[in-house]
Amino acid sequence: MEVIQGTADRYKNIERSRGAMMSKEEFTRMYDTYYKRVYKYISYRINNHHVSEDICSQVFETVMCKYYSFSEEKSNFEVWLFAIVRNAVTDYFRGQKKRSYTSLDSLLELIFPKPSPEELAIREDNNQALFKALSKLREKERNIIAMKYGAGLKNSEIAQIMGVSESNIGVVLHRSLKKLHISLKAGGFNHE
Numbered sequence: 001m002e003v004i005q006g007t008a009d010r011y012k013n014i015e016r017s018r019g020a021m022m023s024k025e026e027f028t029r030m031y032d033t034y035y036k037r038v039y040k041y042i043s044y045r046i047n048n049h050h051v052s053e054d055i056c057s058q059v060f061e062t063v064m065c066k067y068y069s070f071s072e073e074k075s076n077f078e079v080w081l082f083a084i085v086r087n088a089v090t091d092y093f094r095g096q097k098k099r100s101y102t103s104l105d106s107l108l109e110l111i112f113p114k115p116s117p118e119e120l121a122i123r124e125d126n127n128q129a130l131f132k133a134l135s136k137l138r139e140k141e142r143n144i145i146a147m148k149y150g151a152g153l154k155n156s157e158i159a160q161i162m163g164v165s166e167s168n169i170g171v172v173l174h175r176s177l178k179k180l181h182i183s184l185k186a187g188g189f190n191h192e
Contacts, residue, residue, distance in 0.1 A: 022067040031060060034078075037151045038085050044150030045089045045143070047131075059088050079160045082151060086143070086161060133183035141176040148173060 022030070038059055042052045062084050070080050134142055140162075147158045155173070159166040 022064055027060075027064055030063070030077075034081060035060075037153075038081070041082070041085055041146055041151035042089060044146035046092065051092070055088050055092055059085050062088070075160060076157075078153070079157050082147065082153060082157065083161050085151070086147075130180075130184070133180050136183055137176055137179060141172060141179070144169060144172055145176055145180075 035056070039052060039056045042055050042059075043049070046052050046055065059081075063081060066084070070077065074080075075083075134145075137145075144158060144162070147153045147161070148155075153161075155169045156166045159169045162169070
């Protein structure tokens with residue numbers, strides 16, 4: 001978490017020096033700082049690598065176009081950015097007229113390059129168990145898990161985005177993880 005905080009602290013200097021328009025250099029630094037976290041959050045929420053990339057592109061386009069509306073007095077940049085990301089994912093689901101559940105496939109592809117067929121079979125079984133357990137959670141619980149573990153946000157930042165207290169986020173996160181654990185055990189998932 002220190003690495004993430006370090007990059008956010010470096011980015012704060014950019015925020016203070018900005019004018020009404022974002023320069024190409026500022027956009028490049030902001031993109032380099034936040035792209036992976038934004039993409040991971042979207043990937044946690046959407047079960048499609050290509051759609052996740054498209055939404056990620058739309059988010060950064062929105063940030064560039066709406067940068068003039070950002071105000072440090074209202075919230076820090078990271079909270080503002082992830083509010084845009086969350087809204088983009090919500091808009092995607094509204095447009096689909098159906099619910100899709102959290103995908104870890106694209107995230108695992110980034111972490112484990114070219115696995116063996118045996119590893120693929122084991123991973124697919126594990127993912128299916130996780131998808132099934134995640135599908136039993138409420139939308140709010142899945143969203144908080146994605147923000148925490150996909151985007152790497154702190155509880156205080158998630159609370160600010162969702163408009164609830166930090167302690168509420170901690171409680172919901174704890175209970176959600178406990179539900180996941182119980183559901184995975186009941187489904188026969190055996191973590192080695």
